[in-house]
Every structure is written in C-alpha cells, then in structure tokens.
Amino acid sequence: MSISRRKFLHGLAAAGLTTVLPSTARAASQGEELATLLDLSKCIGCGACVEACKETNAHKFPRPKKPFPRMYPSRVKVFDWSDKQDVDDRLTPYNWLYIQTANVTWQGKEYEINIPRRCLHCQNPPCANLCPWGAASKQANGIVRINDKICLGGAKCKNVCPWHIPERQTGVGLYLKLLPSFAGNGVMYKCDRCFDRVAKGLIPACIEACPENVQTIGPRDEIVARAHELAKKTGGYIYGEKENGGTNTIYVSPVPFDILDQAIEKGPGRPHLSPVPNSMAREENLAMAVLAAPVAGLAAALLTGVSKVSQEKQGDKDE
Amino acid sequence: MSKQSKAIWSKNLFNLLVFALLFTGLAQMPIFKRYYLADIPGFAWTSDFYLNHILHYILATILLFWIFFRLGKFLRQGQRGIKTISPFGWAKIFIWAGIIITGILRVLKNQPNIFFSPETTMFIDWTHPGLVIILGLAALLGKFLRQGYFKG
Numbered sequence: 001m002s003i004s005r006r007k008f009l010h011g012l013a014a015a016g017l018t019t020v021l022p023s024t025a026r027a028a029s030q031g032e033e034l035a036t037l038l039d040l041s042k043c044i045g046c047g048a049c050v051e052a053c054k055e056t057n058a059h060k061f062p063r064p065k066k067p068f069p070r071m072y073p074s075r076v077k078v079f080d081w082s083d084k085q086d087v088d089d090r091l092t093p094y095n096w097l098y099i100q101t102a103n104v105t106w107q108g109k110e111y112e113i114n115i116p117r118r119c120l121h122c123q124n125p126p127c128a129n130l131c132p133w134g135a136a137s138k139q140a141n142g143i144v145r146i147n148d149k150i151c152l153g154g155a156k157c158k159n160v161c162p163w164h165i166p167e168r169q170t171g172v173g174l175y176l177k178l179l180p181s182f183a184g185n186g187v188m189y190k191c192d193r194c195f196d197r198v199a200k201g202l203i204p205a206c207i208e209a210c211p212e213n214v215q216t217i218g219p220r221d222e223i224v225a226r227a228h229e230l231a232k233k234t235g236g237y238i239y240g241e242k243e244n245g246g247t248n249t250i251y252v253s254p255v256p257f258d259i260l261d262q263a264i265e266k267g268p269g270r271p272h273l274s275p276v277p278n279s280m281a282r283e284e285n286l287a288m289a290v291l292a293a294p295v296a297g298l299a300a301a302l303l304t305g306v307s308k309v310s311q312e313k314q315g316d317k318d319e
Numbered sequence: 320m321s322k323q324s325k326a327i328w329s330k331n332l333f334n335l336l337v338f339a340l341l342f343t344g345l346a347q348m349p350i351f352k353r354y355y356l357a358d359i360p361g362f363a364w365t366s367d368f369y370l371n372h373i374l375h376y377i378l379a380t381i382l383l384f385w386i387f388f389r390l391g392k393f394l395r396q397g398q399r400g401i402k403t404i405s406p407f408g409w410a411k412i413f414i415w416a417g418i419i420i421t422g423i424l425r426v427l428k429n430q431p432n433i434f435f436s437p438e439t440t441m442f443i444d445w446t447h448p449g450l451v452i453i454l455g456l457a458a459l460l461g462k463f464l465r466q467g468y469f470k471g
C-alpha cells in the first residue's frame with residue numbers, strides 16, 4: 001500500500017474521519033488506553049476486515065517445522081493449522097478475526113447482525129495476569145499481546161480467557177529449544193490489535209479496511225461515552241464495556257446480546273456473547289490482605305512485645 | 320506445651336505452608352493436567368488455575384504475616400540478634416526477600432489500576448520462581464554443610 005493511502009492516527013483524526021477520534025494520537029503517545037467501538041448496525045459482513053487482518057499480519061503467523069517433536073505423554077495433542085491457513089469462519093493461529101452472524105427477530109423485526117470477533121483486549125486481562133511465564137502482557141495503550149518469542153504454548157491463557165480466544169500452533173517457538181517432548185506445545189496466537197502499526201501511528205488494518213466504518217478507535221473514556229450516545233440514540237445495547245471487569249472493545253447492537261448469543265454458532269474458536277463477570281475480582285479483593293500481611297505481622301510482634309514488657313513490669317510490681 | 324515442642328510444631332507448620340505455596344505455585348504451570356495428577360480422583364482441582372491462584376494468594380498472606388511476625392520479634396532483640404546471623408543465613412534472607420518482593424510486585428501487577436511494562440512483567444515472572452529454585456538449592460546446601468541461619 002502506498003504511503004499516501006496509509007491511514008495515520010493523527011492524519012485521519014485531523015481529517016475528521018469517523019474511524020479515529022481526534023484525541024487518539026495524543027492519547028496513544030501519552031500511553032493512554034485506546035479502545036475500539038463497533039457499531040454492529042453498520043456491519044454488512046463483507047469480510048474485508050478479516051482479509052486485511054490476514055494480509056497485514058501474515059508475517060507474524062507461525063511457520064512450524066515438521067515433523068513435530070514427539071510429545072509425552074502421548075495424550076498431548078498436536079494443534080496444527082498450517083495446512084488449514086485459509087479457514088476464516090473461526091479463530092485460528094492464522095485467523096485472528098472472523099465474522100459471526102446472527103439472524104434474529106427482535107420486536108417483530110428481522111435482523112441479520114454481523115459481529116466481527118477477536119480478542120477484546122481486557123483492561124485487567126486474566127490471560128496476561130495468569131501467564132506463568134511473562135509471555136502475555138498488556139501494553140500501556142491497552143493492547144494485550146502474546147510474545148511469540150517467549151510463549152511455550154501451554155494454552156493457560158486460552159483456558160482462563162472467558163472467551164477462550166488464543167489459538168495454539170504446535171511446532172513453533174521457544175519450547176523447541178527447551179524440552180520439546182516434555183513441556184510446552186507451540187505458541188498461542190490472537191489479535192494483537194496491530195501493535196506494530198499502532199506504534200507507528202497507523203490504525204489497525206481491520207479498521208482501515210472496513211468500507212462501512214463499523215469501527216472507531218480512540219481513548220477509552222471517549223469511546224465509552226460515544227458508545228452510550230449511540231446506544232441511547234438508536235435504542236441499542238452494549239457489550240464489552242463491563243464484561244470481564246471492562247474491555248477495550250465495545251460493541252453496540254440494535255438487538256440485545258443475549259438474543260444474539262442464542263443465535264450465533266458457538267464452539268472451539270467461536271466465542272460466545274454472554275455476560276462475563278470480572279475474572280480477576282477475587283484476586284483484586286485478596287490483594288489488600290496480601291499487602292497488609294507484612295505490616296500486620298510486624299505490628300503483632302511489636303504489640304506482643306509491649307504486652308510482655310508490661311506483664312513483666314506488672315510482675316515486678318507484684319513481687 | 321514445652322518451648323521445644325512448640326518450636327518443632329512451628330517449624331513443621333512453616334514447612335507445610337512453604338510446601339503448599341510451592342505446590343500452588345507449580346500449579347500455575349500447565350503441567351498437572353498433562354502429567355495425569357489432575358486425573359487422580361480428588362485431585363481435579365490441581366488443574367484449576369484460578370483456584371490455585373487464589374490459594375497461592377491466601378497462603379502467601381499467612382506466610383507473610385508469619386515471617387514478618389517473626390522478624391518483628393527478632394528485631395526487638397536489637398543489634399544483639401542481628402550479629403548472630405551467619406553469612407549463609409544472610410544469603411538465605413536475601414533470597415527470601417527477593418521472593419517476597421517479586422511476589423508482592425506480581426500481586427500489584429494483577430490489580431486493575433496498576434500497570435507494569437511487558438519487560439518488567441517478564442522479569443518479575445522469571446525472577447520469582449527462579450529465586451524459589453535457588454532457595455531450594457541453598458536449603459539443600461545448608462543441610463549438607465550443616466549451616467543454619469545463625470552462627471555457631
């Protein structure tokens with residue numbers, strides 16, 4: 001793509017295009033969280049975003065070496081998508097975005113709602129918090145990324161993600177250099193919100209490619225405000241603002257999400273749309289106890305010391 | 320209870336606590352399912368990441384209270400106590416301090432409003448278990464050389 005056609009965060013914002021909010025470039029450079037708004041009433045399900053994602057991120061896709069090392073115990077399964085790279089109706093290591101479709105009737109009207117699905121980039125992401133290896137983490141701009149140089153493919157991130165988003169490819173990554181037969185099983189892949197493009201001030205490929213301007217990117221507070229405005233104006237519903245304690249992907253739909261959730265195809269690589277409580281809530285509450293424990297321990301030692309001294313003094317007096 | 324049996328009990332409980340922390344810490348790696356532990360009836364919970372994560376928090380709270388309670392009592396002795404610590408003891412104390420600090424940093428990192436860069440996160444994630452391994456080796460070496468925390 002020629003430079004003149006590449007859309008820059010600030011250039012677009014200045015041009016007043018709806019896909020980028022004016023304050024995005026400033027927010028991004030200040031390390032503020034960016035979020036995306038997806039107006040589902042606009043999506044025609046053309047798949048241009050899916051194609052753009054594949055094309056733009058192809059250089060990050062796995063290039064596994066075959067044959068794969070034998071893995072023990074034998075029940076450890078190989079996850080190989082390298083011969084199915086064209087699959088685009090679910091999430092795979094080679095397809096980080098796909099379109100879910102729901103045909104529904106709501107308040108007497110028929111709707112076809114198309115829902116671009118990918119990682120939601122949670123604000124307090126359990127995939128990153130529970131990664132034991134430091135491979136998954138969140139960037140200051142709200143992007144949650146899995147480092148393909150570090151990930152061992154144990155799939156814990158997928159297990160703890162409420163939508164089971166990350167997808168595994170066997171035969172790539174660091175585990176090959178460690179104990180490939182006994183630990184690890186490849187690398188986990190998912191949408192990285194085009195971190196490299198965003199770092200250069202460009203917008204994510206899927207946003208840029210969309211002919212209907214379904215997505216808008218901007219500082220999170222402004223995106224949330226805009227989502228509420230849109231929902232209010234159209235009588236729409238919101239998903240992603242509060243899910244899992246808050247995400248940086250906010251969907252607005254003319255049809256309630258529980259109805260969409262019933263109508264979409266779900267299963268491996270095809271995430272649901274049901275309500276999700278904050279996965280990290282218990283840890284967030286327990287943190288205070290962990291942090292207070294050292295102070296409490298010291299205080300208790302001092303107090304028992306004081307009471308002992310005073311008991312001894314009392315003893316002296318009694319004698 | 321006599322002072323001696325109290326000390327033995329306290330030591331055993333402490334070891335149990337450390338073992339439980341090791342176990343729930345190890346359970347953070349996706350290995351208990353792979354290696355059949357979670358298949359043993361009654362052990363399915365060992366592959367529940369969230370459960371083990373929370374148990375690790377709770378056990379860490381108890382351990383921290385314990386360690387700092389002992390530390391407070393020890394510090395009440397003033398200079399006199401500190402002078403009795405052996406060089407080997409100091410080494411172990413520093414390793415423990417590293418484990419505690421990285422653990423606390425990890426808890427902070429898991430809070431919604433606290434942000435650490437991906438590099439810092441990785442450093443913490445590797446240092447915490449790394450120091451645990453070093454502490455284990457130091458403990459073994461201590462047993463072998465009959466070295467404790469204190470001189471003499």
Ligand code: SF4
Binds near residue numbers: 120144161164
């Ligand atoms: S949606 Fe899943 S993979 Fe994406 S940030 Fe949230 S927990 Fe992680």
Ligand code: SF4
Binds near residue numbers: 096194
């Ligand atoms: S943000 Fe980038 S990586 Fe994520 S779905 Fe869009 S194009 Fe793909």
Ligand code: SF4
Binds near residue numbers: 049099209211212213
């Ligand atoms: S490019 Fe836009 S309209 Fe087409 S499927 Fe993607 S989001 Fe929907």
